[in-house]
Amino acid sequence: MAKLALRGVVKRFGDATVCDGIDLDVDAGQMVCLIGASGAGKSTLLRCINLLEPIEDGEIRLDGEDISVPGLDPHPVRARIGMVFQNFNLFPHMTAIENAMLAPRRVHNKTRDDVRDEIEALFTRFGLADRMQNYPDQLSGGQQQRVAIVRALAMRPDVMLFDEITSALDPQLVGEVLDVLLALKAEGMTMLLATHEMGFAREAADKVCFLKDGKVIEEGPPAQLFDAPQHPETQRFLARAVK
Amino acid sequence: MRGTRAAGLTRREKYDAAQRRRSLLIAATSTALVLAALIVFIPMAPGWEKVQSSFFNGAVLAKSFPKLLDAFLVNVMIFAWSAPLIALLGLAIALARDAKSPALFPLRLFGAAFTDIFRGVPVILTVYLIGFGIPGLGLPRPWNSPYIWGSLALILTYSAYVAEIFRSGIDSVHHSQRAAALSLGLSERQVMRDVVLPQAVRNVVPSQMNMLIALQKDVSLLSFIGPVEIFRQAGVFKSLLANFTPYVGAALIFLAVTIPATRYADYLMAKQSQARR
Numbered sequence: 339m340a341k342l343a344l345r346g347v348v349k350r351f352g353d354a355t356v357c358d359g360i361d362l363d364v365d366a367g368q369m370v371c372l373i374g375a376s377g378a379g380k381s382t383l384l385r386c387i388n389l390l391e392p393i394e395d396g397e398i399r400l401d402g403e404d405i406s407v408p409g410l411d412p413h414p415v416r417a418r419i420g421m422v423f424q425n426f427n428l429f430p431h432m433t434a435i436e437n438a439m440l441a442p443r444r445v446h447n448k449t450r451d452d453v454r455d456e457i458e459a460l461f462t463r464f465g466l467a468d469r470m471q472n473y474p475d476q477l478s479g480g481q482q483q484r485v486a487i488v489r490a491l492a493m494r495p496d497v498m499l500f501d502e503i504t505s506a507l508d509p510q511l512v513g514e515v516l517d518v519l520l521a522l523k524a525e526g527m528t529m530l531l532a533t534h535e536m537g538f539a540r541e542a543a544d545k546v547c548f549l550k551d552g553k554v555i556e557e558g559p560p561a562q563l564f565d566a567p568q569h570p571e572t573q574r575f576l577a578r579a580v581k
Numbered sequence: 582m583r584g585t586r587a588a589g590l591t592r593r594e595k596y597d598a599a600q601r602r603r604s605l606l607i608a609a610t611s612t613a614l615v616l617a618a619l620i621v622f623i624p625m626a627p628g629w630e631k632v633q634s635s636f637f638n639g640a641v642l643a644k645s646f647p648k649l650l651d652a653f654l655v656n657v658m659i660f661a662w663s664a665p666l667i668a669l670l671g672l673a674i675a676l677a678r679d680a681k682s683p684a685l686f687p688l689r690l691f692g693a694a695f696t697d698i699f700r701g702v703p704v705i706l707t708v709y710l711i712g713f714g715i716p717g718l719g720l721p722r723p724w725n726s727p728y729i730w731g732s733l734a735l736i737l738t739y740s741a742y743v744a745e746i747f748r749s750g751i752d753s754v755h756h757s758q759r760a761a762a763l764s765l766g767l768s769e770r771q772v773m774r775d776v777v778l779p780q781a782v783r784n785v786v787p788s789q790m791n792m793l794i795a796l797q798k799d800v801s802l803l804s805f806i807g808p809v810e811i812f813r814q815a816g817v818f819k820s821l822l823a824n825f826t827p828y829v830g831a832a833l834i835f836l837a838v839t840i841p842a843t844r845y846a847d848y849l850m851a852k853q854s855q856a857r858r
């Protein structure tokens with residue numbers, strides 16, 4: 339059974355159908371990459387999975403449980419799904435470590451002392467040991483994005499969603515963030531990411547899905563999708579993207 | 582900022598320094614000219630001597646000033662107990678107006694009506710209606726005090742404005758902050774309390790400072806329903822000494838408080854717009 343399974347997911351904004359019957363499986367420990375042109379619906383799909391947007395039709399299953407039932411309390415589900423955004427979205431009025439401790443304290447009713455060791459270990463692990471007491475505006479983009487990842491990991495999520503997390507970074511800072519993803523993959527985290535980093539997707543992904551106009555046009559292992567794309571749309575997109 | 586710097590100035594620095602000296606000189610000269618003109622020409626006006634003796638009378642000022650200061654303490658007192666209540670009520674109204682759950686709809690309605698009514702009526706009218714109206718019910722001793730009901734009128738009026746400022750602060754927090762907090766599993770309430778409100782309050786500190794300054798001045802409106810605060814005290818002196826100087830004294834006392842406060846609010850505002858950049 340897939341860790342995360344989408345069946346016929348439809349999302350509309352008014353008349354615009356942004357996700358148009360999406361089927362997708364992410365197995366436990368897999369890294370799946372969503373690629374596609376701007377406006378294809380990658381971000382929207384991730385937001386739907388995290389229940390930040392209600393879906394019009396279809397099902398989203400986490401560990402076999404349908405989390406898209408209308409009326410379901412979304413908060414405990416979101417606590418099990420970590421999400422990292424393009425623009426970091428750290429809380430600017432809190433230090434890095436306070437950012438990471440907020441949700442465990444509020445959602446899991448832990449005290450700072452309960453979670454401090456675990457969270458400090460995460461900071462240390464991702465090279466942020468001396469940055470824990472800094473405010474977000476005192477950190478570089480790469481550091482902020484790593485803090486945002488630590489903040490999501492502090493909730494011990496089952497699945498992590500990443501929405502173009504390197505797009506707002508200077509090129510020389512992209513590597514340090516992608517390294518974090520590799521480390522998480524090595525430890526067996528289940529991950530779904532929207533990305534424009536084709537090189538990274540080819541190297542690290544277990545599966546790549548090409549989205550266009552809210553549909554999965556083609557999916558497969560990266561070697562197949564990048565080197566022998568079947569669908570003409572995929573070929574056209576890749577010809578432009580891998581320039 | 583510049584850190585350590587060699588003794589010699591660069592071309593640019595020399596130019597900037599020369600420019601600074603030049604503008605300073607121009608500003609000083611033009612200010613001196615205007616002041617000189619005022620000092621020379623105003624006393625030439627035909628009514629100047631009369632105005633001077635009835636508005637700028639040193640002897641009267643010296644005589645009335647200590648009492649005016651005492652009366653100003655009344656203003657400060659009314660201000661001191663009203664301000665925190667305004668902050669609390671204003672915040673409560675702002676939150677009520679943003680309440681999402683349908684069960685709280687009456688609260689939203691109440692919040693909207695409250696802000697519409699108290700922003701729509703001149704402060705002095707509210708002070709009159711509440712300050713005379715409620716004690717008119719024939720309440721027993723401490724409860725018929727104009728201090729209580731006058732303060733209430735100020736609290737209600739100012740809460741309406743303060744609530745709107747808090748609301749604009751809540752709106753100014755980018756929606757991605759909400760999304761990030763929700764994605765961690767926080768409830769709507771927790772998002773508001775831990776993420777949105779702290780940023781919102783910080784964003785509106787300068788505007789709220791300006792409300793405090795306005796409140797400090799409007800406390801004087803209570804003089805119309807009884808309390809002997811500084812404006813009323815100045816009026817007493819005016820009748821007693823047949824001279825307007827006490828009003829000028831009262832104005833000076835206000836300015837001594839409001840000018841530093843206004844400067845500070847402007848400083849905060851400038852600091853904030855710089856931080857945004």
Ligand SMILES: Nc1ncnc2c1ncn2[C@@H]1O[C@H](COP(=O)(O)OP(=O)(O)OP(=O)(O)O)[C@@H](O)[C@H]1O
Binds near residue numbers: 351354382532
């Ligand atoms: N809240 C919204 N209301 C209306 N339309 C929206 C909303 N959010 C997204 N859309 C529309 O949905 C479409 C898909 O947007 P989405 O952000 O998911 O694309 P994307 O694949 O993530 O693109 P990008 O690579 O630029 O991030 C776009 O046409 C966008 O304008």
Ligand SMILES: [Mg+2]
Binds near residue numbers: 380381382501502532
């Ligand atoms: Mg996107």
